[in-house]
Amino acid sequence: MQANDVFFLLMGLSALAFYMGRGRSLEIAGELRGIRNLHSLPNYYGYYTALWCGLPALLLLCLWIIVDDPVIIAVVMDSLPGEVLPSNSVEHTLLANKINNLAVGVLPSAGQSEVLISAAQQLRDLTQLSRWGMAATVLCLALIGLAWGRSFVAAKFRARQRVEKVVQYALFACACLAIFTTLGIVLSVLFESLQFFKSVPVDDFVLGLEWSPQTAIRADQVGSSGSFGAVPLFVGTLLVSVVAMCIAVPVGLMSAIYLAEYANRSVRAYAKPALEILAGIPTVVYGFFAALTVAPYLRDLGESFGLSVSSESALAAGAVMGVMIIPFISSLADDVITAVPQAMRDGSLAMGATHSETVRRVVIPAALPGIVAGIMLAVSRAIGETMIVVMASGMAANLTFNPLDSVTTVTVQIVTLLTGDQEFDSPKTLAAFALGLMLFIVTLILNIVALQVVKRFREQYE
Amino acid sequence: MQKTATLDADDMADSSIKSSVKVTNANPLDITDEHVTVGSYEVNNAKMSIKNVNVYYGDKQAIFDVSVDIGKNEVIAMIGPSGCGKSTFLRALNRMNDTVDGCRVEGDIRMDGQDLYSPKLDVVELRARVGMVFQKPNPFPKSIYDNVAYGPKIHGLADTRVDLDEMVERSLRRASLWDEVKDRLYQAGTGLSGGQQQRLCIARAIAVSPEVILMDEPCSALDPIATARIEELIEELSQNFTIAIVTHSMQQAARVSQRTAYFHLGKLIEVNPTEQVFTMPEHALTESYITGRFG
Amino acid sequence: MSNSNRNLKRIQSSLVWRYxxxxxxxxxxxxxxxxxxLAVLALFSDIIIKGKGAFFATYMQFEVTYDQELLGIDNFADDQQLIIADWESLYKSALRADFPDVRKRADKRKLYALVSDGTGYDLKARLLADPKLLGQSEIIWLLADDDIDTYFKTLLDGNAYTARLTDNQVEWLEQLDGTERMRLQFNANFFNRGDSREPEQAGxxxxxxxxxxxxxxxLILSFPIGIAAAIYLEEFAPKNRWTEFIEVNINNLAAVPSIIFGLLGLAIFINFFHIPRSIPVIGGLVLAVMTLPTIIITSRAAITSVPPSIREAALGMGASRNQMVLHHVLPLALPGILTGAIIGMARALGETAPLLMIGMVAFIADIPGSFTEPATVLPVQIFLWADSPERAFIEKTSAAIMVLLSFLILMNISAVWLRKRLERRW
Incomplete structure (x- = not known):
């Protein structure tokens, strides 16, 4: 019996439990003449019984599924004779996989040793046993829960409160999932990074000037330590981001100012959503645009001026990234500019300031914290942006500040290092997590600061 | 103030009708379409003269055919129930209504004989000449110094830093705020108390030496003590400036103004010397208002 | 007043440059x-100009004879025979029949290269669908190779691209074109096939x-959890450090670069829980984790916009908090929540970076049939094609982008429609 069969049976049982609990309460209500004499509505007694029936059994089911496979494999491996049991853990895992494959039938049994075949048989038997055991225990628990829950049903029993409490705990658990996600990110990235820093010292990574991880594929190769100096990547990321911000900040800010302060209602009604289309376009599309349209165009343009522009120049990737970020900045800036009270503008206009003087000297300074926060969020976007740079910028880690050269970025390297199959014990793959850690820390700091500033700004004018 | 001989025939006709009207209607809330302003709405040393002004918000008319003069160095108070259009009228005087979408002003508003709504007139220059103080104190999110220096800076009135310092100090002194803030000129203007903020706004307005100051309920957001200080200030300022003040409080109008105009549902009902308005109003509506029958 | 006049002069003189x-x-x-x-316009026109050709493919007309002997088939039920049969000979003989002068091996190879590599399979499918054709011959339009496709399309535009063709090939093609035996047809393959190494076959x-x-x-994972979390935070959460921490967390998660979620998926789901790579399950998990904060934030905004008076009215009637939320707040907030969910889904649909980490970049020619079969997604397909060296893939990539964008536009329009239709203004 498969786990999902058990699950559906369990759901069925819970539905049954609902009707039984509800029926019992109606019976009691009948004796007391009317459901008004019950503490809660009959449905709540039903829910209560169903929860008792379904919830503990469901938890057990989940637990069983998680524990099931590792335990069975451990038992099988334990029962293997000592001489076939390998000493190191990697081969141990490989052997376990082999037995597993034999048992499932992916690996034909022909030509395998007797020991392994019998182990595979044992594995199959145990799995079978475990499945039935799971079904039996889970369903038993469900039935016990049903009886137990139903036995509570009584006129004075506060079923509604109990059910609502459970619902609230469930809601709380969902809210906590966000914490677990963050925790998951931090732990996974941190753990793998620490592994990495065991083989490469932190200062070599953060301060090193040379990045060539591809030399370190196998541990026994010469020069296996590779070189993991991430400075070229940081510089590359910075360069692309700076180019992007050089385009996005002026254009985004000025268009926000124009749309919020000058444009009449109908222009605003069309131009604002039209600009926001840019925000909805997937980054892979921008990447394609950057790599196949903008980069060749810039290269040809450079040639006509006698400049040598790399076909994977930081300029192309940065420019397109800037275009992507325009709506981001313009909508954030628009929000804060419109949040500046009209009284400020009136005060300035009544002094005889022109509209642009009012905007430049009163509105922008008043909105500045919000605008700065918006730019910080945009920067965090730019350095975390992946697809545009993966498609339009290079792989080679050049330490340069020339935007016409090809550079590589942190995100490009993460993707390059982790695409395809990889083992989790080489510094090459672990380096990606260390880069991820850097990226996470920097964006997190930018986000936290920016969100705080925005929050303060809003409070100021509310 | 007294009624004066008018310059052209149209006005003559107007004033002849005015004196003949006797409102004997039993219900003072009734206001006929053919209303006529009673009282002395014209003066002979007019700084601003407003003739037959209508203001519309889109299709809605907010001000109906208002004519009134504002005399030089006079304080004129505008009173009336909420929504009677007195603020709208005030904002028409320095064209602040231009900033409101769909707002349209018809009629003739002149300052020193110059048409304020002529296409040739420069709004920036006008607003430098006609300052405004708002209902809620609205200091800019800058230092006290920068708030006051804002006007001189944008208009290029100061040649040197010393000039500017002098202007700031003079304005703050005239707004009787100097002693309170001289030690913290470079702190944020928003950190002052409500009354101080409003005096800062007045200092800001007078820093460019306007000829007229419009005040839109300048004390409505303030406590009684701060209100008293602003009222004192208005009295001092009236020696050098022409002031039009919109107020919700009849007592305030009585305390600070020489003449009072009573607005009702967008119409100017009566303009008379303040004393007269509060002791023996000409119009029944005015009387109802000052005796508290509505408002 | 003299002071004032001086000021006035200065103001007037400053006006010119101020204006x-x-x-x-x-x-x-x-x-x-x-x-x-302009950027919007450039982006869209560039993609449309590059991609519009992909919706049509070049076909060439030949007479194909389903020769039993050539194929070596006598029994359709015999799978072994079907596998061994030389399907390619069907179109090769047809080409040879048309160009009998071609003798040399190398020339013949060039000749065969005119039609798509997959033509043998296509003809096999055609014959299997209609076994009566065996032994017959028919005049049929065969799919051209991608280089020929490029040549023909550029030829129609007036400037034929022949760099990848030999002189012989060009001559043959001119001959075919001269007898009206080349034409463009709607490219149905693009919409009902999976990926392929051959651009003309790829769909x-x-x-x-x-x-x-x-x-x-x-959607299944993030929608209910997101709503539940939003309800908890808005309606039940006490205002304390813990819930504030959760809030800060959610706001920050919404701004974490998407690639980090790929790392999370790789380290936790693949490396720790041993979920296989490349399958929709892992992709869905990662994208759910990624969209969850967005959904929570928009749902919260929708819930807060329900006025407190509704809540007070419900509580005043003696409803419990749960009943108040379930019967009143949630139904009123639902349009806003749905709008947020659609926008979140649109983001997830366009997301590429985290999926690269979890193996959804593999070349997968088969069309996935379930959640646990290896699959790729539209944006990743675009990435893969954009990376391919063949010129013909540029066209395909742009066309795939058009398809992706039309899905996104559809989703956004429905979100706007939903908001306009159902959302109340309080």
Missing amino acids: RAEKAFRWCGVVAVALGL IKGAVIGSLLTLVLT
């Missing part, structure tokens, strides 16, 4: 907006189905 500055500033704004709009159906499966899973 000039005003005008310049205003123009800066116009230029900025125009630049933004997006596999990627579309993969995207659909992944999105369904994302």
